[in-house]
Amino acid sequence: MRVHLGVLGPVAAWGPEGVPVPLKGPMHRALLARLVVARRRVVPVSRLVEDLWDEPPADAVGTIRTFVAALRRALEPDRPPRARPRLLVTDGPGYALKAADEDVDAWRLERTVRQAGDLPPAEAVRRLTQALGWWRGPAYADVGAASWVRAERSRLADLECRAVEDRAQARLALGAAAEAAAELDAHVGEHPWREDAWHLLALALYRSGRQTEALSAVRRARRALGDRMGIEPGPRLRRLESDLLRQADHLDPGPGGPAARVWAQAAAAYERAAPSYARVRLESTAGLMRDLAVTGGGGLEAAWRHRVAAVAAAEQLGDPEVTARVIGIYDVPAVWTRSDDPEQARRLVDAAERTLRTLPEDHRHDAARCRLLATIAVESRGTLPTDQVASGEGARALQAAERAERLARQLDDPSLLAFALNGVFMQAFRRAGLSARRDAVGAEMISVAMRGGLVTYEILGHLIRLQSHCAVADLVGADRHATAADRLAERHGIPLVAVFTTWYRALRTAATRPLPEAEQAYREAGALLDGAGMPGLGHGLPPMARLSLRLRHGLPPVVDAEDDWGPYETWVRPLLLVTAGDVTAARAALRGIASPPRDLMSEALWCLVARAATAVGDREVMGRAARQLRPATAELAGAQSGLLSFGPVARHLEELSSSLRR
Numbered sequence: 001m002r003v004h005l006g007v008l009g010p011v012a013a014w015g016p017e018g019v020p021v022p023l024k025g026p027m028h029r030a031l032l033a034r035l036v037v038a039r040r041r042v043v044p045v046s047r048l049v050e051d052l053w054d055e056p057p058a059d060a061v062g063t064i065r066t067f068v069a070a071l072r073r074a075l076e077p078d079r080p081p082r083a084r085p086r087l088l089v090t091d092g093p094g095y096a097l098k099a100a101d102e103d104v105d106a107w108r109l110e111r112t113v114r115q116a117g118d119l120p121p122a123e124a125v126r127r128l129t130q131a132l133g134w135w136r137g138p139a140y141a142d143v144g145a146a147s148w149v150r151a152e153r154s155r156l157a158d159l160e161c162r163a164v165e166d167r168a169q170a171r172l173a174l175g176a177a178a179e180a181a182a183e184l185d186a187h188v189g190e191h192p193w194r195e196d197a198w199h200l201l202a203l204a205l206y207r208s209g210r211q212t213e214a215l216s217a218v219r220r221a222r223r224a225l226g227d228r229m230g231i232e233p234g235p236r237l238r239r240l241e242s243d244l245l246r247q248a249d250h251l252d253p254g255p256g257g258p259a260a261r262v263w264a265q266a267a268a269a270y271e272r273a274a275p276s277y278a279r280v281r282l283e284s285t286a287g288l289m290r291d292l293a294v295t296g297g298g299g300l301e302a303a304w305r306h307r308v309a310a311v312a313a314a315e316q317l318g319d320p321e322v323t324a325r326v327i328g329i330y331d332v333p334a335v336w337t338r339s340d341d342p343e344q345a346r347r348l349v350d351a352a353e354r355t356l357r358t359l360p361e362d363h364r365h366d367a368a369r370c371r372l373l374a375t376i377a378v379e380s381r382g383t384l385p386t387d388q389v390a391s392g393e394g395a396r397a398l399q400a401a402e403r404a405e406r407l408a409r410q411l412d413d414p415s416l417l418a419f420a421l422n423g424v425f426m427q428a429f430r431r432a433g434l435s436a437r438r439d440a441v442g443a444e445m446i447s448v449a450m451r452g453g454l455v456t457y458e459i460l461g462h463l464i465r466l467q468s469h470c471a472v473a474d475l476v477g478a479d480r481h482a483t484a485a486d487r488l489a490e491r492h493g494i495p496l497v498a499v500f501t502t503w504y505r506a507l508r509t510a511a512t513r514p515l516p517e518a519e520q521a522y523r524e525a526g527a528l529l530d531g532a533g534m535p536g537l538g539h540g541l542p543p544m545a546r547l548s549l550r551l552r553h554g555l556p557p558v559v560d561a562e563d564d565w566g567p568y569e570t571w572v573r574p575l576l577l578v579t580a581g582d583v584t585a586a587r588a589a590l591r592g593i594a595s596p597p598r599d600l601m602s603e604a605l606w607c608l609v610a611r612a613a614t615a616v617g618d619r620e621v622m623g624r625a626a627r628q629l630r631p632a633t634a635e636l637a638g639a640q641s642g643l644l645s646f647g648p649v650a651r652h653l654e655e656l657s658s659s660l661r662r
Contacts, residue, residue: 003075003087006105007036008156009136010562011143013075018523020560024070026142027052031067033143035088035097036104037152044094051148068095105134106156113163121173128167133530135160161191168200177207182306188217192224195237202240206251215244283322286310286329293332300340300496300533303332308344311351320358321368327352328371331419333460335467335500337381337426337599338567340536345379352376353396366407370416373404377423382597401427414452421445422457425464429598432606432649433631435640439468455492459485463500467600467642471635475508478642499528499537503643506545511645515553522546540566541643547572548604548644551611571596571605574612583616590621595628603629604638604645607652614659626656 003021006012011029013021023029034051035043049060057063068088072079075087089098101107112131116124139156140149164187171180181204188197198221205214218233218241225231232238243251286307293303307330314326327348339345352372359365359372380397401423408420425441428434442464449458462485469477482501489497506521513521522545529538543563550557557579565572570593577586590613596605610625612618629637632649639645646652 001076001078002103003099004103004105005032005036005099006134006136007033007140008105008109008134009138010141011036012136012562017520020562021074023074024067028067028071030143031064032071032097033140034148035095036099036106037148038096039107040096040098042091042094042096044092046093048094051146106139109134109156109159109163113159113166116163116166116170121170124170125167125174128163128170129531132160132163132167161187161194161197165194165197165200168197168204172200172204172207175207177204180204181208181210182303188221188224192221195221195225195234198224198233199237199240202237202244203251206244211244211247215241218244283325283329286326290330290332293330303330304341304344308347311348315351315354320355320360321365323351323355324359324365324368324372327355327375328368331371331374331415331422333418333422333456334378334381334426335460335463336534336537337429337601338536338597339379339381340534345381349376349379349397352379367411367413367416370404370407370411370420373400373407374416374419374423377401377404377420378426381426382599398427398430414448415454418445418448418452418454418457421448422460429600429602431598431631432603432629433633433635435468435471435635438640439465442468455488456494459488459494459497462488463497463642466500466504467640470504470507470642470645471640473511473636473639475511478504478508496532496534499525499532499534500642502528507639507642507644510549510552515549518549519546522549540564540568544568544572544601544604545644547608548638548646552645552647567597568601568605570594571609575608575615578612578615586612587616587618590616590618593621595624600641601638603632603635603640603649607637607646607649610652610656614655617659619660622656622660626653626660629653629656 001015004014006014011023011033013023013032015021023032030052031048034048045061045064048064049056052064053060068090072085072088076085079085087098089096099107101111109131112127116128119127139153143149164183168180168184168187171177171183181201184197184201184204188194188201191197198217202214202217202221205211205217218237221237222233225233233241290303293300310326311323314323317323352375356369356372359369377397377400380400383397401420404420404423405417408417421441421444425438425445428438428441442461444461445464446458446461449455449461462481466478466481466485469475469481482504485497486501489495503525506518506525509521510518522542526542526545529541532538543560543565547557557576559576559580574586574589574593577583577589590609593609596602596609606625606628610622610629613621613625629649629652633653635649637646637649637652
């Protein structure tokens with residue numbers, strides 16, 4: 001069995017088809033990490049003892065041998081008894097890890113970064129993007145802070161920075177300056193001491209036609225280096241500042257081709273002709289961010305970040321009409337009910353509410369008012385009240401959705417109505433079992449979008465209907481909408497749609513095919529989350545999918561300490577504790593447990609809570625779960641997400657009813 005080892009994050013191992021290999025406890029992982037750092041060299045047992053313990057136990061050497069034996073059993077389970085190990089070998093006074101470069105993510109990363117410079121730019125971008133996707137967190141995240149691991153962490157962090165910067169350099173060579181600039185802006189924020197990154201950022205901004213921002217980047221670099229390091233920029237960065245001021249010929253986009261040059265020249269002309277038109281520039285920026293958002297990955301993340309900055313800048317102008325336009329222009333369709341960045345979303349909602357209060361009360365501003373209300377409804381996703389009392393943030397969002405819809409219908413503007421319906425969808429989770437209501441929203445959205453030529457909203461309508469058909473086990477109907485969404489996305493170049501349709505097809509496989517095929521389908525779907533720029537969707541989703549498969553096949557959950565359940569952890573933990581045999585802790589976790597957010601996953605989470613409550617005999621929580629789930633009796637738990645399912649809600653209710661009678 002071939003094993004792949006990972007240290008770009010917590011220390012981990014995977015067997016064929018990405019199946020995790022259990023590595024015992026933290027000391028076993030620390031030993032494996034120490035051998036990875038040695039890079040196939042022998043580490044004497046005496047050195048291992050020094051590196052693994054501050055105060056070694058009396059039988060440290062024997063303990064090392066025990067750890068090695070356990071690791072060998074885990075990493076080479078098919079090795080015959082008494083056969084010589086092939087991977088973790090004994091050599092003279094110690095041990096060595098004889099893995100191939102491609103079988104250790106850190107070694108693979110080093111080789112990829114080294115080779116990327118000799119590749120054509122497009123292939124370099126592809127390979128470096130793949131390599132950056134291998135990171136799962138800080139290197140050796142669970143190993144501690146010993147000197148041997150600190151140096152290796154630092155080296156790998158530098159390699160990661162080089163990969164980001166080399167990819168940006170390749171994108172510049174391809175003429176993708178705007179994409180490189182968006183990525184580098186975040187990069188220099190995290191690594192302000194890297195002069196090469198600042199140089200690339202300024203160059204990318206210039207080649208995007210943003211000369212003023214390019215000069216600003218060089219000056220930000222000067223401040224960052226001075227404040228943090230007490231040094232002046234090096235000669236290369238100083239020369240770039242001078243070249244930017246005189247628009248030196250060698251800064252021309254070159255390989256980007258005629259389109260890139262035309263864009264840069266037009267933007268530079270605008271810069272010279274209209275340097276004080278801040279209002280127009282902010283609106284143009286917001287429109288550009290709207291178009292960038294649907295490209296996915298770094299584009300979506302950059303769009304979100306720059307959108308918030310544009311709104312903040314608009315508010316500083318003190319003109320509510322301008323602020324309303326800057327906020328409302330960004331009408332990017334949203335299908336997932338959890339925000340990618342709740343704090344940023346809250347800022348946008350606050351800005352929209354402030355602008356509404358100061359916008360003149362006359363019909364000339366009804367369209368702007370409608371967009372502000374729709375923005376509040378969309379960005380307040382997942383905040384509906386969790387009890388019967390409509391109050392606070394959730395109530396304001398619900399009212400905003402209703403008011404936006406009324407205004408949009410009065411104004412008879414397809415783009416306004418589509419945006420408002422998006423807000424209605426986000427607030428259509430007042431209770432379980434509302435899939436028919438959401439399906440109706442999706443159907444109207446498709447009709448409105450086709451009338452107004454709004455392709456992205458037409459796709460959104462199909463995705464909403466896909467989800468709603470899944471909820472009632474209508475896979476034929478869901479297939480039809482998945483195909484329609486894919487065709488539109490392919491025709492109009494909208495790559496993010498494939499994330500949702502691929503996850504839907506994994507759900508379909510899980511419902512109709514054997515377990516191994518379903519597991520493979522979810523692994524392929526999970527790979528699309530890397531770099532998609534949608535943490536609100538991806539965080540915690542892969543382990544939830546694996547859990548849904550095991551429970552639907554009558555298998556107990558797998559308790560893995562390395563699983564990151566993200567926002568679902570509160571409602572999954574009681575069941576995991578039950579599985580681990582800790583009934584007392586499970587009861588404590590259930591006591592007073594909060595209701596899950598009212599969103600696409602709420603029925604699924606209530607079913608997991610119900611299962612744990614039944615196992616420990618918590619009648620109060622069982623009763624709560626039954627009351628919440630009863631309106632969704634005819635639906636599949638979690639299938640409204642279009643991603644996964646925990647089976648019929650009716651079955652969960654039957655188990656609850658039976659347990660409550662007992």
